[in-house]
Amino acid sequence: MIQLKNIKKTYNRGKENAFEALHDVSLEISDNEMVAIVGTSGAGKSTLLHILSLIDCWDEGEYWMNDVLVNDLNETKQAEMRSHEIGVVLQDYALVEDFTGINNVLLPLDFDKAKKRTKKEKLTLANQALEQVGMREFSSKKCNQLSGGQKQRIAIARAIVNNPYMIIADEPTGALDTENAKQIMEILKRLQGNGRIVIIVTHDMNIAQYADRVIRIEDGNIVND
Ligand SMILES: Nc1ncnc2c1ncn2[C@@H]1O[C@H](COP(=O)(O)OP(=O)(O)O)[C@@H](O)[C@H]1O
Ligand SMILES: [Mg+2]
Numbered sequence: 016m017i018q019l020k021n022i023k024k025t026y027n028r029g030k031e032n033a034f035e036a037l038h039d040v041s042l043e044i045s046d047n048e049m050v051a052i053v054g055t056s057g058a059g060k061s062t063l064l065h066i067l068s069l070i071d072c073w074d075e076g077e078y079w080m081n082d083v084l085v086n087d088l089n090e091t092k093q094a095e096m097r098s099h100e101i102g103v104v105l106q107d108y109a110l111v112e113d114f115t116g117i118n119n120v121l122l123p124l125d126f127d128k129a130k131k132r133t134k135k136e137k138l139t140l141a142n143q144a145l146e147q148v149g150m151r152e153f154s155s156k157k158c159n160q161l162s163g164g165q166k167q168r169i170a171i172a173r174a175i176v177n178n179p180y181m182i183i184a185d186e187p188t189g190a191l192d193t194e195n196a197k198q199i200m201e202i203l204k205r206l207q208g209n210g211r212i213v214i215i216v217t218h219d220m221n222i223a224q225y226a227d228r229v230i231r232i233e234d235g236n237i238v239n240d
Contacts, residue, residue, distance in 0.1 A: 016043065016044065016045050016046060016079075016081060017042070017043070017044040017067070017078075017079070017080055017181065018042070018043050018044075018077070018078070018079040019040055019041055019042040019043075019066075019067075019076065019077070019078055019079075020041050020043075020076050020077040020078075020079070021039050021040070021041055021074070021075065021076040021077070022037055022039070022040040022041070022063075022066065022073050022076035022078065023035065023037055023038060023039060023040075023073065023074050023075040023076055024036050024037040024059075024062055024066065024071075024073050024074055025074055027171075028074065035235060036059050036062040036235050037059050037063060037066075037073070037236075038234075038236050039076075039236070039237045040059075040063065040076070040232075040235075040236070040237055041076075041237070042230065042237065042240075044212055044214065045212075046210045046212065046230060047207065047208055047209075047210060047211065047212070048171070048207075048212055048213075048227055049203075049204065049207040049213040049214075049226045049227050049228075050212070050213070050214050050215070050226055050227070050228045050229075050230060051213070051214075051215050051216075051217055051222070051223035051225070051226035051229045051230070052064070052214065052215070052216045052217075052218075052229075052230050052231075052232060053217060053218060053223050053227070053229055053230070053231050053232070054218070054231055054232040054233055055218065055233070058233050058234060059232050059234070059235040060185075060216045061185055061216065062235075063216075063232065064183055064185050064214070064216055065146070066078065067183055067214065068097065068100065068101050068103050069085070069093050069094075069096060069097040070097075070103075072147050079154050079181075080096065080180070080181075081180075083096075087236075090102065095129070098123060098126060098177060098226075099127075099177055099179065099210060100126055100179050100180040100181060101179050101180070101181050101182075101183060101187075102171075102173075102174030102175050102176075102177065102179040102181070102182045102183070103174055103182075103183050103184075104167070104170050104171055104174050104182065104183070104184035104185070104187045104203075105160045105170070105184075105185050105186075105227055106121040106185060106186040106187065106189040106190055107190065108158075108163075108166040108167055108170045108190075108211075109170065110154075110158045110166055110167070110169060110170055110173075111158070112114065112157070112158050112159040113157055113158070113159060114157065115154065115155050115156060115157055115158070116144065116145065116150055116153055116154045116155070116156060116161070116169040116172070116180060117138075117142070117154040117155060117175065118160060119158060119169055119170075119173050120141040120144055120145060120154075120169065120172045120173045121137055121138070121141050121176075122173065122175060123176055123177050124137040124140060124176060124177070124196070125137070127177065133178055134202045138204055140174055140176055141154075141172070141185055142154070143174045143190065144173070144175050144176040145169075147172065147175065147202075147205075147206070148167055148168040148169070148171050148172045148175075148202050149168065149202075150165065150168045150172060151167060153169075155198055156217045162195075163191050163195060164192075164194075164195030164198060165192055165211075166189055167187060167188075167190075167191065167195070167199050168198075168199070168202065169220060171187075171199070171202055171203070171206075174175070175206060179211070179212075180207055180210065180212065181211065181212040181214065182203065182211065182212070182213045182214070183214045184203060184213070184214070184215045184216065185216045186217055186218075187200075187203065187215060187217075188200065188219070189217075196221075196222065200215075200222060201225075202227045203215065203225070204225050211227075228240070
């Protein structure tokens with residue numbers, strides 16, 4: 016379970032352009048849930064996702080993952096949690112464009128020195144991840160030769176290769192046409208379960224309807240859950 020308790024986030028803290036992007040956000044997400052976070056542009060959706068994915072820090076409040084108070088973890092432990100428990104998918108895919116699909120998917124495994132996997136073990140895991148998103152046959156193509164929908168599937172494979180507890184996607188279909196968006200949402204929906212949480216940020220209600228639960232955020236507050 017994920018719990019945020021009274022989270023506050025201020026950009027440019029202490030400066031004259033200080034801006035409180037999250038005021039007092041409390042949120043609980045149970046194992047196996049798929050949640051959509053919706054809200055207009057500037058509402059604080061990405062800020063919330065960056066905190067959940069440990070890409071950015073918060074100023075006040077508590078972040079719990081299962082029985083671990085994330086606040087208490089040092090930088091190394093947080094980095095470990097980010098790499099083992101959290102898979103991130105972004106609107107613009109964020110792939111290494113001149114790498115092949117499989118080499119993009121191998122990146123998190125190569126980063127993860129602690130696990131001491133052999134090349135063969137890593138290749139097996141990467142191929143399994145590619146299989147799950149239906150991209151096995153395109154795995155040796157360079158990403159700059161793939162369509163947007165295919166790139167996003169590679170990005171999802173990269174996000175799941177470490178078998179994370181939580182998948183966090185920021186507007187994952189924002190750059191895709193309706194048909195590809197539908198395919199991506201069906202893949203994300205399939206990845207929910209076995210304990211795993213899926214969190215999607217979107218401003219598109221057609222996308223939000225794939226989730227079990229819709230959380231609306233407005234001006235840095237959760238207004239509807
Ligand atoms: N790095 C930053 N520095 C200053 N202000 C920021 C920064 N990132 C976001 N903001 C501001 O915080 C608010 C929330 O932004 P964001 O979380 O990106 O919203 P959303 O993803 O819902 O569009 C916006 O007003 C935005 O301008
Ligand atoms: Mg955003």
